[in-house]
Structures are given as C-alpha cells and as structure tokens.
Amino acid sequence: MSRAQLDKKPVDVASMFDTVAEKYDVTNDVLSLGQDRLWRRAVVKAVDATPGERVLDIAAGTGTSSEPWADQEIEVVPADFSLGMLRVGRRRRPDMAFTAADAMRLPFADESFDVVTMSFGLRNVADPATALREFLRVTKSGGRLLVCEFSQPVNKAFRTVYTNYLMRALPPVARRTSSNPDSYVYLAESIRAWPPQGELARIIEAAGWQQVGWTNLTGGIVALHHGTKR
Numbered sequence: 001m002s003r004a005q006l007d008k009k010p011v012d013v014a015s016m017f018d019t020v021a022e023k024y025d026v027t028n029d030v031l032s033l034g035q036d037r038l039w040r041r042a043v044v045k046a047v048d049a050t051p052g053e054r055v056l057d058i059a060a061g062t063g064t065s066s067e068p069w070a071d072q073e074i075e076v077v078p079a080d081f082s083l084g085m086l087r088v089g090r091r092r093r094p095d096m097a098f099t100a101a102d103a104m105r106l107p108f109a110d111e112s113f114d115v116v117t118m119s120f121g122l123r124n125v126a127d128p129a130t131a132l133r134e135f136l137r138v139t140k141s142g143g144r145l146l147v148c149e150f151s152q153p154v155n156k157a158f159r160t161v162y163t164n165y166l167m168r169a170l171p172p173v174a175r176r177t178s179s180n181p182d183s184y185v186y187l188a189e190s191i192r193a194w195p196p197q198g199e200l201a202r203i204i205e206a207a208g209w210q211q212v213g214w215t216n217l218t219g220g221i222v223a224l225h226h227g228t229k230r
C-alpha cells in the first residue's frame with residue numbers, strides 16, 4: 001500500500017476505485033460473506049424515504065447502494081468522484097441519474113435534498129468534517145442524514161476475531177477476487193484507523209447535525225449514524 005493511499009488524497013482514492021470498479025460488487029459479496037445485503041436493507045429501512053422525497057446517495061460507486069430507492073420509484077441521485085465506478089454504474093442501471101461529484105464540494109444547490117446518505121464512503125474522504133458540512137448545506141430544513149460505515153465490534157472477543165480476519169484473512173481472499181488486491185489492504189487499514197461509534201457521532205454533531213445517534217449492525221462491524229437538520 002502506498003503512502004498516498006493512507007493519506008487519502010482524492011486523486012489517489014478516485015483512481016484506486018477506478019481500478020476495482022469492474023469487480024467491485026462481486027468482491028464485496030465475497031469479502032463480507034454476504035452480509036453487505038443485510039446492511040443495505042438496514043440502510044433503506046433507516047432512511048425510510050417516501051415517494052416525493054429526493055435522496056442524494058453520495059459515494060454511490062456502481063449504484064448498488066442507490067438502486068433500492070430507484071426500484072421504489074423514489075428520486076435518487078447516485079453521485080461519486082470515481083469515473084470508473086460511475087461508468088460501471090451507468091452500464092448496470094441506465095435509468096439512474098449518475099452524477100460526478102466530490103463529497104467535499106457538492107455540485108448541488110443549498111437545501112435541495114430531503115435525505116443525504118453515504119454507504120462505505122465517508123471513511124475514504126480526505127476531510128470527513130468538510131463533507132459532513134457540505135451534506136448539511138444541500139439538505140432541506142428538517143431533512144436527514146444516514147451514514148453507513150464500518151465501525152468497531154462492541155464485544156471484545158468478537159473484535160479480536162474480526163481484526164484478525166481483516167488483517168490476515170481478507171488480503172489473501174482479495175488477492176484471488178479483486179483486480180487490485182492492494183486496495184483491500186487499504187480497506188483493512190482504513191477500517192482499523194476509523195473512529196469508533198461515539199467519536200464519529202461527535203464529529204457529525206460538530207458539523208452541525210442534530211439528534212445524532214447510531215445503530216450497530218452485525219455486532220458493530222458496521223454502524224448506521226443518523227442525524228437531522230434543524
């Protein structure tokens with residue numbers, strides 16, 4: 001893994017996702033042992049969007065996180081800064097309005113969405129606090145935020161087993177399934193370095209979001225953080 005990847009320079013993060021785009025969805029399913037499907041269902045339930053609402057799914061990648069809303073005929077804008085991920089997304093789902101966008105400088109007007117959601121993206125952003133303030137800017141008053149991100153298992157013994165999986169088992173599996181195994185070493189390192197649930201909640205609050213809380217999934221491997229805009 002290069003130092004540039006650890007530094008999360010936007011240009012390096014975008015090109016890393018460009019290289020994994022073609023096999024991204026298959027690799028995800030294998031490495032999460034199918035858990036990603038449960039996590040995605042939980043996100044949709046937590047967002048609870050209704051027809052007439054407008055959803056921004058930032059860091060949407062190939063659009064897998066956005067399609068449940070499109071399938072329910074809820075307006076969703078899948079946005080991402082990796083042109084490779086967007087290309088695969090547009091091929092998979094030509095009906096969705098894929099948009100090139102950097103989470104830290106969104107090309108959307110103030111107060112233009114009812115919901116901003118981000119699945120497995122915030123951890124990769126160079127400055128999450130800046131992104132969270134941008135999300136607040138484009139959200140309507142009374143609108144909501146839902147961040148789905150890897151987190152920290154609550155049980156200590158489970159945490160040890162999981163960390164071993166991340167650091168030892170995941171890279172060799174990724175070597176067999178991914179087009180860029182180094183990116184999955186980055187995945188493991190970036191999960192380990194990411195703040196636990198309470199700390200992330202404080203970062204979200206400091207960005208101006210209210211009623212911030214979270215729900216753990218799979219024992220805390222993933223956490224869904226929510227907030228509302230006053």
Ligand SMILES: C[S@@+](CC[C@H](N)C(=O)[O-])C[C@H]1O[C@@H](n2cnc3c(N)ncnc32)[C@H](O)[C@@H]1O
Nearest residue numbers: 017059060061065080081082102103119121124
């Ligand atoms: C792990 S993928 C998640 C994709 C999708 N949300 C999902 O759940 O499958 C992370 C995505 O975040 C995008 N990303 C990272 N930093 C970003 C930023 N600053 N702005 C926009 N997209 C970003 C990457 O290009 C990548 O497509």
